[in-house]
Every structure is written in structure tokens, then in C-alpha cells.
Amino acid sequence: MKKILPVEELARDSRFVRARIEDAISDPRQAKVSERNTGSARLEPARPAAADRARQLMHGIFVGEIQALEGAGRTTFDFDDDEIPFQLKLDMARQCWDESRHCEISVKLSEHMGSEIGEFTEATFLYEAACAPDALLRLTGVNRALEGLAIDVFNTMKEFGDVSGDPVLAACEDWMLADEVTHVKMGSDWLRRLTENDPERRERALEFQRTVDKLFSLGGFRGETDENPIQLARKFREMAGFSTEEIDDLSEVATEAQEEARAAADALHGVASGD
Template sequence: MLSVDDLARDERFERIRIEDLIFDPRTTDRKGAGGFQPKDPDAPDGARQLMHGIFVGEIQALEGAGRTCYDFEVGTAKEEVPFELKLDMARQCWDEARHCEISIKLGEHMGTYIGEYAEQVLLFEAACNADPVLRLTGVNRALEGLAIDVFNTMREYGSGTDDPVLYFCEDWMLADEVTHVKMGSDWLRRITANDPERQKQALDFQRTVDKLFSFGGFRGEDDDSPIHLARQFRNLAGFTDDEIKDLVDVAAEAMAEAQAMAEMAKANIENS
């Protein structure tokens, strides 16, 4: 397994701990925030920050799919994967590399640059499990599922701000992400067709990762969540209605926990 410390980055990239991001009171206090709306005066700054987050997320998605190609031998044992799965992951790497290039250009289009915002590496760290089936759910259903929600949100933002460049690019990348998640959904069911216990274990792992990827309520169906769950596109990608409902509940749990932690941190500061 590759450590996050070994991910290739140059001097433009700065790291931030995910805990500092999630439990920052400025992030978790969302009352009256209004979500990620074009009419919000802070929306352009938020959009630039989110675009930078998309860029580094696409790098980590590329690394996750690439490691799946590299880490596992071809075969039928539990620690092996079908050759056709590797081909799908190789195709995904091609897509993610293109997404990185598009996101860099979109960042420039929106007025930001590589390194203006810090990178957290939770996406790679949480999704890349040593078990190939858990890796599949972590990368292709959790990480790429998050990408569906984020790209759809940015696509709608592009529409709301009359930015055809942003809208078109996000729409194009969104189509890729639906394909990536669908590949993960299909392969999960194929590999575990005769092993319901392993499938349950994989879905339980995905639930854990999805909770992390809700970033304390940053993603959810609450009006104040900047990123909204893209139900229609998740259905197209192989998510059942029950799985989407469970994801909504997971996001709500993540938001409640983050708000409680932020209140504790605020109280500790006031009492110190």
C-alpha cells in the first residue's frame, strides 16, 4: 500500500489535516448560510475554493484508480481481481487525468491557481483499502459518488451564473463520474454475487467512508449543505433508492457530530 506521504506533489501544494477542516467552526456553523447559491455574495470565493478542491480530488481519484491497476494481481482469489476490472480502472485513469487538466483550466477561468488553497488527502487515504472489493467501494462508489454530487452542484452553479464554460465542463465530467460509479456498482455485485457476507462488509465499509466524505454536513440534503446529493445521477450509477436514503441519513449524522464538536471547541476557547 502506498502511503499518502509518498504521493507525488511539488512545492505548489500545501497539506491540511482533515480534522482542522471539518471541525473548524467557520465550516460547521451553517445556519443562514443558504448553501452554495449564485445569489450569495460569498459564492464566487466558495466556488473557487471548491474548484481547487475538485482539482486535488481528481488527482487523488487518479491515484486511487491507478493503484487499483497496480496493487492487485489478476485472478479469482479474494486478494486478486479480474483482468477486465483492471481495464476499467485504466480507462478511469485516463478520464481522471483529463479531469485534472480541465479543472486546472477551470480554476484559471474562475480566478484561482494551484496552491491557493490547501489539500487534504482523506480521499485517497480513506478509499484505498488493501482489500480489492473494499477498494472498489471506497474509490468507485464513495469517492466517485462524492464527485457526482460535487460536479452536479458546480454544473448548477454554472447554469445559475450564466457561465457556459463552467456548465459545459462540469456536465462533461459528470457523465464520466456516473460511468465510474456504475463500473464500481457493477463490479461489486459481480465479484460478490456468491458471497453475500463479503458484499455486506464492502457496503459497510462504503458507509463509513461516505460518512467521512460528507465532511461534517458539507454534503447532504439540508438546505444549508453546500453540496447536495444528486439522486438522479446516483440512480443512473447503480445506487438503489434505499442506498441513497441511507446516504442521506449518514450525511445528517456527520453534520450533527461536526456541529457538536464545533460547539465543544468553541466552549473550550471561551473558557480558556
């Protein structure tokens, strides 16, 4: 079996529609649901686009679960025993077990919400981050950055389930949220253990994490204001081994990304209106 399986060789049936992340951002199906109004961008049942946006998020979660399963599975296989501790492989195997359950929950939840596989495109960024040749980058880029984002998304969706009166949605998100806290904590713990005597390696791994985090704060997707559809889940991130300083940094990155997006929108408006 091949080590580091390229993203093109992932097994998908004809229902799946592949997108590059750049395409996903400009996909008109995504634009339909990420259309920005003035005021709150939070997921609120009274907002007309809320159901569409929740379905889109759910589809993104579903494909993310498949790739998290594939990524953790690869990490159990891609490295020899002298490259990473066996205990780390066992943690990744345990994660595969959780992610398989999440795949099943997500596909059923998508149906429950009136969606189906392929309604939205599949961006493969998570799996690509899970192909990093250094296992430590997988732990920061996938477990800490992307599954950290999953904590924020699941917490936001759980709250949406609560306020929209959907106990099935709220319960499913709550269960998956609990597992993701464990996965992110695995990332935090292994980062600390593997770099105990190598601060430079730790810094490189954290830099990769910051790059991934910044990408997913684009346009104010995740943050702590009413303009962010996905809210930063401070309490759960603390449980997953994030320091207060790290959470503050994430909040800052989100604010910067939001300001950049606003400046770009104003500039575009200026060009369009001939100012």
C-alpha cells in the same frame, strides 16, 4: 516498482500544500469559506462567500482528480491477475484516461475561476482510501463513496454555473459529471459481481463505504436541505447503480451529521456564553 505506494511518496511539486483531513477541517482558509450563516447554505451567486466557496470546491475537485488518477492507476498494478479479474484492471485503465482529462479540465477551470494550485491545502483521503489492500474496498470506498460524492459536487457546481451565468463552468462540470457516473457504476457493478456468492464480504465492503460517506457528511456538507452546500444528486446516483434505499440512507446519515454538528455548536455556544 513498489506495490501499494505510500501516500508520502506521491509526486508533488512545491506548489502543493499537504494537509491531513483533521487539519483541513480546522484550516483557517477553509473556515473562511465554510462560515455558516443562518438560513440557506447553498451555493448561490448572491451570497458574498459564494465565489470563495466555489473556488475552494474547485481546488478540492482538482486534487481529488489527481488522486483518483493515481488510485485507479495503482489498482491496475497492485494486484496479480489471480487476485482480480483482468476486465476490472481494464476498467481502471479507462478510468485513468478519464481522470487525466479531468485533471487538465480542473486546473484550467481553477484558473478561469481566479484560483491557482496551492491556494488551498490538499487532503489525501481519496488516495489513502485507494491504498486499501482489498480491491473491493477501493471500489466501495473510492468509486462508490468518494466518486459518488463527486457526482453530488459536480451536479451542484453545474447548477451554480447555470445560475451564476458561467457557461464554461457549467459545461466542464457537466462533462466530468457524465464520466463520474460511469466510474461509480463500475464500482456498483464490480461490487455485485465480486460478491455474488459472498454476502459477508459484500457487507464488509459496504461498511467501509458507509464509514467514508459519514466522514464526508460531517457538519452537514452534503444532504438534501437548504443547509447543505452540496446537494445529494438522486437522479445521477440512480444511474450509477445506487438503490433508492441506499440514497435514502445517505440522506439520513447527512441529517444525523447535521444534527450532531448543530448540538455541538449549541454546546460550544453555551460554554462560551457561560450558560
